[in-house]
Amino acid sequence: MYRNTSYLLLSVLKSRFAEKHSIWSSIGLVLRHVSTTNTTQKRFIQSFVKPINCRFDFKHNCCLTSRSQPLLRQPSSQTGFQLNQSIRRSLNTSHTMAFTTDQRGQQNSSDYRVFIKKGDTGEPVSPWHDIPLFADEGNRIYNMVVEIPRWTNAKMEIATKEPLNPIKQDIKSDKLRYVRNCFPHKGYIWNYGALPQTWEDPKHLDEATGCKGDNDPIDVIEIGSRVADRGEVIKVKALGVMALIDEGETDWKVIAIDVRDELAAQLNDVRDVEMLKPGLIRATYEWFKIYKIPDGKPANEFAFNGEAKDREFAEKTIAETHKYWQELVNASSNATDLDLKSTTLGNSSKIDNQNAIEIINQRQESAKAVPKPIDDQTAIDKWYYITLP
Numbered sequence: 410m411y412r413n414t415s416y417l418l419l420s421v422l423k424s425r426f427a428e429k430h431s432i433w434s435s436i437g438l439v440l441r442h443v444s445t446t447n448t449t450q451k452r453f454i455q456s457f458v459k460p461i462n463c464r465f466d467f468k469h470n471c472c473l474t475s476r477s478q479p480l481l482r483q484p485s486s487q488t489g490f491q492l493n494q495s496i497r498r499s500l501n502t503s504h505t506m507a508f509t510t511d512q513r514g515q516q517n518s519s520d521y522r523v524f525i526k527k528g529d530t531g532e533p534v535s536p537w538h539d540i541p542l543f544a545d546e547g548n549r550i551y552n553m554v555v556e557i558p559r560w561t562n563a564k565m566e567i568a569t570k571e572p573l574n575p576i577k578q579d580i581k582s583d584k585l586r587y588v589r590n591c592f593p594h595k596g597y598i599w600n601y602g603a604l605p606q607t608w609e610d611p612k613h614l615d616e617a618t619g620c621k622g623d624n625d626p627i628d629v630i631e632i633g634s635r636v637a638d639r640g641e642v643i644k645v646k647a648l649g650v651m652a653l654i655d656e657g658e659t660d661w662k663v664i665a666i667d668v669r670d671e672l673a674a675q676l677n678d679v680r681d682v683e684m685l686k687p688g689l690i691r692a693t694y695e696w697f698k699i700y701k702i703p704d705g706k707p708a709n710e711f712a713f714n715g716e717a718k719d720r721e722f723a724e725k726t727i728a729e730t731h732k733y734w735q736e737l738v739n740a741s742s743n744a745t746d747l748d749l750k751s752t753t754l755g756n757s758s759k760i761d762n763q764n765a766i767e768i769i770n771q772r773q774e775s776a777k778a779v780p781k782p783i784d785d786q787t788a789i790d791k792w793y794y795i796t797l798p
């Protein structure tokens with residue numbers, strides 16, 4: 410068994426320029442294994458990482474080091490493996506790791522923030538205004554900012570009213586917001602996030618839905634098999650879109666797939682989703698319909714009878730919300746409480762790198778990434794059985 414894991418470790422480290430996530434998740438598995446092995450096994454494993462100038466520091470929480478710098482260490486909590494950011498950057502080519510995160514405050518607290526920085530220079534960016542909508546416009550590949558990893562419950566979102574728009578947890582009635590598990594679901598059933606440089610204009614009455622926009626960037630659900638990280642920027646293609654009416658506001662949900670997913674090449678439109686992931690569209694419809702019911706809200710409604718519209722419709726909708734965003738950031742006067750600060754756009758809201766760093770530094774560094782215990786874990790574990798009226 411340990412021989413296999415060592416080979417795995419060696420191969421993933423050697424393929425450090427391959428897709429980032431398969432590497433990190435594989436190394437995670439190996440490290441978990443290494444911490445439980447005996448002395449002979451440890452020596453054996455050490456010999457495998459030596460040729461690539463790495464070694465395990467078993468005394469210090471099973472840290473994998475490269476040139477005496479910590480590379481990866483065992484997680485102290487369920488948050489996952491802690492990775493030295495500067496080394497993470499150096500190990501990844503710019504096309505696989507264009508952005509990194511800088512977490513501030515304690516997770517599961519109202520102070521928690523996830524800022525986004527450029528992967529190569531570490532310069533802060535606004536995930537809303539500075540990350541381009543398109544990763545590859547010719548091939549219609551979009552950037553998606555992941556706010557909520559699949560299976561989690563914390564309602565995290567881009568803070569549209571804060572400088573640099575970090576990701577933070579939504580607060581309702583003075584409490585951190587967690588979505589309830591509506592049977593048979595657990596938390597969010599896809600990676601959930603937003604497309605940068607889009608805006609659902611609250612002044613615009615949508616023809617299709619008869620409702621106004623919800624004042625946020627457009628939402629995306631990413632249906633790939635991998636659980637993404639919070640704050641990660643992934644490249645996706647749009648497959649379709651659902652028109653949710655959430656408390657009277659138009660709230661588009663773009664259905665998308667990570668272009669690196671094993672099924673991405675076969676998924677090109679919403680009908681392919683039903684072929685390859687049968688039941689997912691139906692489950693998605695039900696999820697959005699009922700997710701607020703345990704909190705005493707009515708069932709949500711949909712335009713188009715809840716039907717998911719196709720890729721072309723989705724792309725048209727994204728283009729519209731991109732146009733509204735352009736109008737927002739280019740307006741000569743902004744009577745808005747939205748924060749439009751940007752480090753890259755050449756408009757009146759531009760701030761320099763030093764200012765941006767100061768904004769982040771005003772917030773406390775994360776205390777060893779140990780999350781605060783969740784106040785009401787019982788409510789998050791509970792399954793709610795919903796009878797639709």
Ligand SMILES: [Mg+2]
Pocket residue numbers: 623625626627628660661
């Ligand atoms: Mg929305």
